[in-house]
Amino acid sequence: MIWSRSPGRTSVPTLARGERxxxxxxxxxxxxxxxxxxxxxxxxxxxxxxxxxxxxxxxxxxxxxxxxxxxxxxxxxxxxxxxxxxxxxxxxxxxxxxxxxxxxxSIVLQRDLQVAGGGVRVIARRAPHGDGALAWVYEYDAGVDPEDPVVRAAAAAALHRAKEEVGDL
Missing domain, CATH: 2.30.29.30 (Pleckstrin-homology domain (PH domain)/Phosphotyrosine-binding domain (PTB))
Incomplete structure (x- = not known):
C-alpha cells in the first residue's frame, strides 16, 4: 500500500479536528x-x-x-x-x-515607520484559514523605546492608518 504509515511513526496529539x-x-x-x-x-x-x-x-x-x-x-x-x-x-x-x-x-499587512532610535513595524496577522479577527502587533528595532511618548504616538498613528487601510476600525 503506497500511503501506509511507517512503523513507529509518532502521532501528533495537538492536531485539531480536520487538521492534517x-x-x-x-x-x-x-x-x-x-x-x-x-x-x-x-x-x-x-x-x-x-x-x-x-x-x-x-x-x-x-x-x-x-x-x-x-x-x-x-x-x-x-x-x-x-x-x-x-x-x-x-x-x-x-x-x-x-x-x-x-x-x-498569515501576514495581511505590514507597515514600517522610522522613529528615534530605529524603526517600528505595524503588522496585521490572521490565521491562514482566514476566519478570525486580525491580530495587530508592533515590532520594534533594538534601541527603540516603546515607552517614549513620541514613539508611542507615531506607532499609534501608524496603527490607525493601517486599520483604515484594511477596514478594521
Whole structure:
C-alpha cells in the first residue's frame, strides 16, 4: 500500500479536528516537527508536552545551513523573553518551505515607520484559514523605546492608518 504509515511513526496529539499533516521532520534530539495548514507542532521525544503554535503566532523562522539548525521564534510581549525553539535537522527541505509559505500567508499587512532610535513595524496577522479577527502587533528595532511618548504616538498613528487601510476600525 503506497500511503501506509511507517512503523513507529509518532502521532501528533495537538492536531485539531480536520487538521492534517503537510510536512514533517525529526530533529537530532528526536523531537518531531510537523506543519499543517493552520499550525506548527512540536512533539518532544522525551514525553514532554506537545505544543501547537498557530502560524499567526510565529514571529520568525530561520535556517542555518552550516549547522543544519532550524530556529522558530514565537510572537512575544514587549519586555518579556520571546519563546524560541531550536533544532538540528537532517533533511528539512519540505518543512522549511512549508514554514516560510505559512508564516507569509498569515501576514495581511505590514507597515514600517522610522522613529528615534530605529524603526517600528505595524503588522496585521490572521490565521491562514482566514476566519478570525486580525491580530495587530508592533515590532520594534533594538534601541527603540516603546515607552517614549513620541514613539508611542507615531506607532499609534501608524496603527490607525493601517486599520483604515484594511477596514478594521
Amino acid at each position: 499533516e503537510l510536512a514533517r521532520a525529526v530533529a537530532e534530539d528526536g523531537t518531531v516537527l510537523v506543519g499543517t495548514r493552520d499550525a506548527f507542532h512540536l512533539v518532544p521525544a522525551n514525553d514532554g508536552e506537545a505544543r501547537r503554535i498557530p502560524w499567526e503566532q510565529v514571529e520568525a523562522a530561520e535556517w542555518e545551513a552550516d549547522t543544519s539548525t532550524f530556529r522558530l521564534s514565537e510572537v512575544g510581549e514587549w519586555g518579556q523573553d520571546r519563546p524560541e525553539h531550536s533544532f538540528v535537522l537532517e533533511d528539512a527541505r519540505l518543512l522549511l518551505e512549508m514554514v516560510h509559505e505559512r508564516v507569509t500567508a
